[in-house]
Amino acid sequence: MDFQEFIEQGEKLFLPNLSVDMVIIGFHEGELKCLLLKIGDKWLLPGGYVFRTESVENATVRILRERTGLKDPHFKFLSVFGGEDRKFTEEWKQFFVENNLPFKENTWLNDRFVTLAHYSLVDFEKTKPVIGNFDEAFAWFNLDELPKMWMDHKEIVLTAKNRLKEDIQHEQLTYNLLPKEFTMPQLHGLHQTILGEKLDRSRFQKKMIASGAFERLPKLQKDSPGRKPFQYRVKKA
Amino acid sequence: MDFQEFIEQGEKLFLPNLSVDMVIIGFHEGELKCLLLKIGDKWLLPGGYVFRTESVENATVRILRERTGLKDPHFKFLSVFGGEDRKFTEEWKQFFVENNLPFKENTWLNDRFVTLAHYSLVDFEKTKPVIGNFDEAFAWFNLDELPKMWMDHKEIVLTAKNRLKEDIQHEQLTYNLLPKEFTMPQLHGLHQTILGEKLDRSRFQKKMIASGAFERLPKLQKDSPGRKPFQYRVKKA
DNA sequence: CCAAAAGTGTTAAACCTACACCCATGT
DNA sequence: ACATGGGTGTAGGTTTAACACTTTTGG
Numbered sequence A, B: 001m002d003f004q005e006f007i008e009q010g011e012k013l014f015l016p017n018l019s020v021d022m023v024i025i026g027f028h029e030g031e032l033k034c035l036l037l038k039i040g041d042k043w044l045l046p047g048g049y050v051f052r053t054e055s056v057e058n059a060t061v062r063i064l065r066e067r068t069g070l071k072d073p074h075f076k077f078l079s080v081f082g083g084e085d086r087k088f089t090e091e092w093k094q095f096f097v098e099n100n101l102p103f104k105e106n107t108w109l110n111d112r113f114v115t116l117a118h119y120s121l122v123d124f125e126k127t128k129p130v131i132g133n134f135d136e137a138f139a140w141f142n143l144d145e146l147p148k149m150w151m152d153h154k155e156i157v158l159t160a161k162n163r164l165k166e167d168i169q170h171e172q173l174t175y176n177l178l179p180k181e182f183t184m185p186q187l188h189g190l191h192q193t194i195l196g197e198k199l200d201r202s203r204f205q206k207k208m209i210a211s212g213a214f215e216r217l218p219k220l221q222k223d224s225p226g227r228k229p230f231q232y233r234v235k236k237a
Numbered sequence C: 001c002c003a004a005a006a007g008t009g010t011t012a013a014a015c016c017t018a019c020a021c022c023c024a025t026g027t
Numbered sequence D: 001a002c003a004t005g006g007g008t009g010t011a012g013g014t015t016t017a018a019c020a021c022t023t024t025t026g027g
Helices: A003-013 A056-068 A089-098 A153-170 A184-195 A201-211 B003-013 B056-068 B089-098 B153-170 B184-195 B201-211
Strands: A014-028 A031-039 A042-044 A047-051 A076-081 A114-121 A137-142 A214-220 A230-234 B014-028 B031-039 B042-044 B047-051 B076-081 B114-121 B137-142 B214-220 B230-234
Touching (some): A003 A014, A014 A056, A031 A056, A031 A153, A047 A056, A076 A153, A076 B076, A114 A153, A153 A184, A184 A201, A201 A214, B003 B014, B031 B056, B056 B114, B076 B153, B153 B184, B184 B201, B184 B230
Antiparallel strands (some): A014 A031, A014 A047, A031 A042, A031 A137, A076 A114, A214 A230, B014 B031, B014 B047, B076 B114
């Protein structure tokens, strides 16, 4: 579907007033990053709309795949953002004007939207972002150094950041941020980054192993200075 | 808004293809009950639609208040149900025909709906249910003895039941199911009912008190057989 | 005074914490 | 050999579990 089609056909193809947004989180060089797209001079979350003939879940996976190139991306529902005047009118207007496109006030794009926000944890190395119809660029931003963003999108990212902190306490899901095979030191550092605090190395290691979620691979990794760590993989059910 | 208005104006007033449903849960005579409404020969969850000029949250509270008569009802988001063919066409058709109403296939009521399901914990005694536009009756059903229900509404109730089990482990929220002042034996029985298992009385009591969420009232309650229990109240922040 | 209900104690096991210690490896 | 990074051990405190004990009250 190209640009023109999208604008013209959107109203017929998609469920109106409903969008799906994704906070796509990766881990790179000890920092949590979030994938954003640029439209005009501000950034926004990867997102999309639900086809009238498609389930919300399907739309979510489809949108994720389109933007990340991943076959089977992880994702989890985050929250509904449904403010009474949640519109992107100003942002779209600016974009259309700047690009010499014909701006119409009453396009479906300018309607009030309820969005179903999700977060997705991805392997930074495996993720090959692809920009969408309107997007000028993509970039990974440190969760603590977000750029100017559309509407409430920054708030959505911060909600995801906090939710991740909570979820990590109850579920084993952070391995989604690492390659299939990873070491305990890597997982340890990741947890410290997410929680923003130091975690005892010894205790962390034992807790993770005791959780039974991981299986140790007899191989060791090639590294440089110290002892070589074991690798781990998520235990298949 | 009366019946006719609702059908005719609905399309203009409400966000299309989006509904809000509520699993309203009460606790009565040692059993968890769920408030359902009757339309035709099946039952459904209290629910409604979001005004175009209203936030989702506002709609949720409004719908809850309308059906329960409670001023400040508790509620928590449950899940999105967004199947690709989630329609009530058959159910509405049957209802309209049986009531000699003119049925139109392509009314907004028969559209595909994405619903935002919530659960609400209420004080059974304080809740005075009110039926809505189409409803013939309301009733409280034991969560384990649900009647025939519309579409996926039974699934939604079961999702709420399971979610409640999980949430109870992490948050102090079950007091919403009891009167403002309650005893530990009451809270104990409630937890046992929700979890479906026996909990050590001694440990439960100490855990609850240690949580610091409750304050003991020096009063005792009048009862019949044994010792009189303390009453507790949620500690104000 | 006895049974029932509610509250409190007791003990052992399990778990968490904060380190200390030991092993492997590159320089 | 030694600094670095990784893995494991241990002593202490805290929390949990299971059940025993005590207090209060109605009959």
